[in-house]
Amino acid sequence: MTTTPADVRILRSDDPEAVRLLDAGASVVSESWGARLTVTPAVQARCREAVAAAEAAGWTVRALTASDAPAVVDLDASAAADYPRTAATSHDVRYAATLADDLGAGRRWAFGALGADGGLDAATVLNPAGDLIETDFTVTRAGARRRGLATAVKGAAVLALAAEGRRFGTGGAGVNAGSRRANESLGYVVTERWLHLVAASG
Numbered sequence: 727m728t729t730t731p732a733d734v735r736i737l738r739s740d741d742p743e744a745v746r747l748l749d750a751g752a753s754v755v756s757e758s759w760g761a762r763l764t765v766t767p768a769v770q771a772r773c774r775e776a777v778a779a780a781e782a783a784g785w786t787v788r789a790l791t792a793s794d795a796p797a798v799v800d801l802d803a804s805a806a807a808d809y810p811r812t813a814a815t816s817h818d819v820r821y822a823a824t825l826a827d828d829l830g831a832g833r834r835w836a837f838g839a840l841g842a843d844g845g846l847d848a849a850t851v852l853n854p855a856g857d858l859i860e861t862d863f864t865v866t867r868a869g870a871r872r873r874g875l876a877t878a879v880k881g882a883a884v885l886a887l888a889a890e891g892r893r894f895g896t897g898g899a900g901v902n903a904g905s906r907r908a909n910e911s912l913g914y915v916v917t918e919r920w921l922h923l924v925a926a927s928g
């Protein structure tokens with residue numbers, strides 16, 4: 727259970743306390759979810775299809791290195807206002823130097839889709855979290871959305887990192903349909919929903 731300063735209580739949807747609060751008239755002000763992916767041959771096939779579709783449409787999908795960090799940060803900054811903010815999900819644009827250090831040292835991984843002009847149009851950044859590989863963030867340039875690029879870069883990450891750990895984790899805001907769909911189409915399964923509850927007043 728987590729309580730934010732704004733008195734929003736974040737509880738798993740199956741937590742008896744959430745049920746009790748809802749029965750007592752609490753409001754759900756927002757929701758978030760967590761998902762897991764286990765790499766199987768079928769998952770790898772879907773990932774390959776997603777990468778191939780983006781490449782057939784003219785993008786180059788590849789691993790990003792420390793020298794790509796400024797482009798990732800620029801792209802992320804351009805989309806900062808588009809990240810849904812809820813009691814449980816927020817996003818801070820990372821400093822290029824920190825990201826470059828992390829990518830160089832293997833503390834994080836990143837994959838991107840580059841247009842014909844070499845510009846970075848989508849990127850996903852991942853980090854190790856125990857025995858999981860978690861998505862840190864995924865972003866697509868506003869003018870290049872809904873063309874399968876988030877799905878493609880996430881697919882590239884799964885294909886490349888499968889040897890590092892067999893399970894992947896991710897999550898996001900309930901309202902972020904694009905993020906959830908990109909994950910589900912590769913084989914991520916939503917394992918938990920979190921309700922952001924404000925107790926009835928009076």
Ligand SMILES: CC(C)(COP(=O)(O)OP(=O)(O)OC[C@H]1O[C@@H](n2cnc3c(N)ncnc32)[C@H](O)[C@@H]1OP(=O)(O)O)[C@@H](O)C(=O)NCCC(=O)NCCS
Nearest residue numbers: 808864865866871872873874875876877903904905907908
């Ligand atoms: C979320 C985001 C990364 C999706 O990027 P994208 O490149 O447009 O995603 P894709 O084209 O791969 O689409 C993936 C799926 O989501 C669907 N989708 C994408 N945007 C959607 C939206 N706004 N509403 C509903 N569905 C959406 C697509 O139709 C596709 O579904 P399908 O597999 O059934 O065809 C992009 O909207 C973005 O950068 N948003 C701002 C940052 C953010 O919220 N990042 C996620 C949290 S880390």
